[in-house]
Amino acid sequence: MTRVVVVGDLMSDTVARAAFPLAKGSDTPAAVTTHGGGSGANVASWLALEGVEAAFVGRRGSDIAGRNRDMELMGYGVDARLVMDSERPTGTCVVLVTHKGDRTMLSDPGANAALLVEDIERCRDLFRQGTHLHLSGYSLLNEGSRKAAIFALDTARKAKMSISVDAGSSSPLQRIGAEPFLEWTQGARLLVLNAKEAEVLTGRDVPEQAAKVLTAWYPQVVITSGADGALWYTNGRPEPVTVKAEPIDKIVDGTGAGDAFVAGFLPPWLDGKSPADALTAGSRLAVKAMRHLGARPSLDVMDNPIN
Numbered sequence: 086m087t088r089v090v091v092v093g094d095l096m097s098d099t100v101a102r103a104a105f106p107l108a109k110g111s112d113t114p115a116a117v118t119t120h121g122g123g124s125g126a127n128v129a130s131w132l133a134l135e136g137v138e139a140a141f142v143g144r145r146g147s148d149i150a151g152r153n154r155d156m157e158l159m160g161y162g163v164d165a166r167l168v169m170d171s172e173r174p175t176g177t178c179v180v181l182v183t184h185k186g187d188r189t190m191l192s193d194p195g196a197n198a199a200l201l202v203e204d205i206e207r208c209r210d211l212f213r214q215g216t217h218l219h220l221s222g223y224s225l226l227n228e229g230s231r232k233a234a235i236f237a238l239d240t241a242r243k244a245k246m247s248i249s250v251d252a253g254s255s256s257p258l259q260r261i262g263a264e265p266f267l268e269w270t271q272g273a274r275l276l277v278l279n280a281k282e283a284e285v286l287t288g289r290d291v292p293e294q295a296a297k298v299l300t301a302w303y304p305q306v307v308i309t310s311g312a313d314g315a316l317w318y319t320n321g322r323p324e325p326v327t328v329k330a331e332p333i334d335k336i337v338d339g340t341g342a343g344d345a346f347v348a349g350f351l352p353p354w355l356d357g358k359s360p361a362d363a364l365t366a367g368s369r370l371a372v373k374a375m376r377h378l379g380a381r382p383s384l385d386v387m388d389n390p391i392n
């Protein structure tokens with residue numbers, strides 16, 4: 086039985102879809118909605134909805150947003166272990182989306198920046214029972230949660246869990262540099278990252294080449310390339326396994342496509358299915374995420390048969 090523990094970030098995403106750029110002093114009509122977000126919490130939500138036993142460890146503020154996010158995770162069927170931070174608000178991200186689905190994000194990590202080693206220690210039962218740890222790279226890239234993230238990796242290694250890590254985001258990765266990130270994540274069986282992050286880590290802007298460089302560090306690597314699809318590579322193979330992106334008629338909001346991809350990829354990959362099957366499952370879930378506003382499953386939680 087696969088039991089996945091996700092450690093990472095939880096956010097409240099306020100998504101505004103409008104015609105950008107905004108004229109100075111304008112009053113622009115927009116569709117504005119608030120959704121659950123945060124890369125780690127997104128992956129855990131999609132996994133639970135896919136029928137995987139998934140737990141999520143993170144921090145939230147002692148505010149309404151945090152309470153809503155907590156209830157939402159439970160609604161998806163996630164074993165949510167959120168520590169309440171009395172000093173910091175729930176992490177918030179303002180996502181600006183154009184009518185074509187292009188977007189930019191303004192992120193305030195809030196309570197995520199205070200995830201502590203003790204928060205992970207409190208969840209030792211999850212690490213005893215879990216079979217796989219997925220670590221959201223944001224928790225490594227943020228200095229405030231880094232010790233906790235590294236402790237989670239150590240704990241999983243000691244518990245003989247398999248480990249996947251996503252690289253978080255290219256800008257903080259660039260600031261920190263490749264070497265520390267590669268060092269912190271040693272022992273992970275899989276690194277998942279987008280093409281930009283792969284370039285930051287390897288200096289190669291061709292994903293096939295970047296993947297080959299990265300397998301000096303990780304047994305398996307998955308690189309996603311937006312509309313150009315995704316690839317999987319393991320050392321010793323002549324060429325990576327690639328899949329095309331699933332066709333999509335209209336992208337409403339690309340936020341969290343990468344997180345949904347991870348959640349689609351992991352279950353078949355953990356079940357020993359072929360890399361091509363796992364990449365295809367990832368691509369399918371990614372387009373599902375892009376058909377609506379927000380990064381999480383669009384299902385009305387109350388109608389979800391899992392509940």
Ligand SMILES: Nc1ncnc2c1ncn2[C@@H]1O[C@H](COP(=O)(O)OP(=O)(O)OP(=O)(O)O)[C@@H](O)[C@H]1O
Pocket residue numbers: 279280308309310311312313314315330331332333336339340341342343344346367368369371372
């Ligand atoms: N335009 C698109 N058409 C179809 N599929 C797409 C498109 N953009 C992204 N995807 C799917 O989503 C996956 C992840 O996209 P991408 O490589 O942009 O990751 P990301 O930067 O982590 O995404 P995000 O930051 O939006 O979560 C791709 O491998 C692909 O399967």
Ligand SMILES: O=C(O)C(=O)C[C@H](O)[C@H](O)CO
Pocket residue numbers: 096097098121122123124125127177178190339340341342343344380
């Ligand atoms: O789309 C991305 O790149 C994200 O990582 C989205 C985030 O996970 C999140 O939902 C923003 O808070």
